[in-house]
């Protein structure tokens with residue numbers, strides 16, 4: 564039996580909505596509030612233990628059906644930017660007997676699966692709503708919501724992303740997100756599959772792509788941009804166009820031919836943050852990017868958020884008391900997540916130092932071996 568009866572989750576994205584499923588499965592009555600009415604975003608890939616976490620939540624099959632398998636894929640390989648030939652097969656993702664395949668999935672489609680499963684388990688989800696204020700007391704957390712409702716909960720989970728307001732409220736001395744020196748630009752290009760998936764590099768930046776069954780090609784690109792701060796839409800477009808123009812491999816030419824002034828490019832700096840242990844105070848716990856955000860160099864940020872969710876559910880089900888559950892959670896999460904944050908930051912630095920891809924692959928392969936151990 565769970566050591567708590569009720570929980571509020573603030574932020575209904577990857578960490579929050581999956582935590583709602585995990586807690587509901589442990590017998591907890593869960594409310595979720597999420598500011599956004601419609602989930603946005605590009606694509607995400609879950610592999611290794613993060614994919615097993617989806618199995619444990621009971622949603623892997625449906626996620627897999629809406630996404631694309633990673634098995635046998637060359638999407639992680641490095642290719643020659645002129646010929647398209649593979650120059651390095653990329654890092655080996657962890658696997659073991661009984662492991663499920665990794666999956667790439669369109670983020671809104673993933674969140675749709677997760678929310679439906681949460682609601683099927685009785686979770687109450689309110690969109691366009693946040694908290695106005697909360698008071699963490701001995702008997703529960705009293706919350707006033709922006710829609711005028713009030714409620715008392717045994718546990719308050721902040722899954723409100725890298726710019727978490729809750730983290731700043733309960734840990735005012737916590738580090739602020741730091742700029743990594745790199746800008747990410749993503750494009751979900753409509754149209755048929757393009758051959759020669761993988762990563763391409765030039766002096767302008769690096770770009771990869773893979774196809775999703777929704778009829779979209781997911782194209783993430785990374786640029787070294789030393790100055791921190793907002794990058795204008797015009798600069799995002801000119802950087803992305805210059806990158807495609809700098810490479811003549813057949814796939815790059817095909818993608819360039821699909822790019823026009825209506826193409827929606829999502830530019831976002833790679834910021835990172837690691838909240839020091841512990842991520843809880845009283846009855847409030849911070850999870851997901853709110854506690855540990857990083858760049859996409861390992862493609863594991865969302866995976867770590869899903870693992871947080873599963874481990875939280877397990878700890879709440881196994882412990883006698885909430886403080887015991889939260890301590891168990893930190894013991895199982897902190898070092899693992901720290902490795903992902905620090906490795907991702909280092910991978911970005913290697914790129915900025917123009918290190919050869921083999922150094923990148925060696926570091927990734929080493930980190931994946933550890934992350935392949937059970938969470």
Ligand SMILES: Cc1cc2nc3c(=O)[nH]c(=O)nc-3n(C[C@H](O)[C@H](O)[C@H](O)COP(=O)(O)OP(=O)(O)OC[C@H]3O[C@@H](n4cnc5c(N)ncnc54)[C@H](O)[C@@H]3O)c2cc1C
Pocket residue numbers: 573574575576577578579596597598599606607608609692693694722723724725727728747749783831850851852853857858859862863864865866867868
């Ligand atoms: C370019 C790029 C590519 C990536 N690729 C991958 C990948 O392939 N695989 C992978 O595993 N990870 C990937 N990641 C990382 C992944 O996107 C994040 O780690 C993940 O989104 C974190 O989930 P989260 O739920 O913690 O935070 P978020 O997804 O940021 O969600 C936070 C939610 O909280 C809501 N919110 C905020 N404030 C409030 C409030 N006050 N009240 C109510 N709601 C609120 C927001 O609307 C949002 O929905 C990538 C990241 C980037 C930038």
